[in-house]
Amino acid sequence: MSDAPDPATDVWFVYVLESLARPVTYVGITKDVDARLLQHNGERPGGARSTRAARPWRVARRLGPFASRGRAQEEEHRVKSLGREARLDEGEPA
Numbered sequence: 001m002s003d004a005p006d007p008a009t010d011v012w013f014v015y016v017l018e019s020l021a022r023p024v025t026y027v028g029i030t031k032d033v034d035a036r037l038l039q040h041n042g043e044r045p046g047g048a049r050s051t052r053a054a055r056p057w058r059v060a061r062r063l064g065p066f067a068s069r070g071r072a073q074e075e076e077h078r079v080k081s082l083g084r085e086a087r088l089d090e091g092e093p094a
C-alpha cells in the first residue's frame with residue numbers, strides 16, 4: 001500500500017452558501033460540500049455557529065477542486081472579499 005494521497009479524495013472546494021431565510025451568504029472550504037451543507041443546516045453535528053440564525057441554507061456556488069487546502073484558503077479569502085451579489089454572481093475564478 002502507498003501512503004501517497006489519493007487525488008480523488010484529497011481535493012478541496014470553496015463553497016458559497018445562500019440563506020433562504022435572510023439576505024446573507026457564507027463562504028467556507030471543505031472536502032465534501034454536501035456533508036458540510038447538512039452540518040450548516042443542523043441535520044448533522046458541526047457547522048459554523050454563525051450560520052445557525054439564518055437557516056436553512058442552499059449551496060449557491062461551488063468552486064474547485066483545489067489540490068491543496070492552502071490553495072482553497074487563498075480562493076476562500078478572495079471570495080470573502082467580494083460583496084454578497086458578486087459572491088453569488090461572479091464567473092469562474094481566475
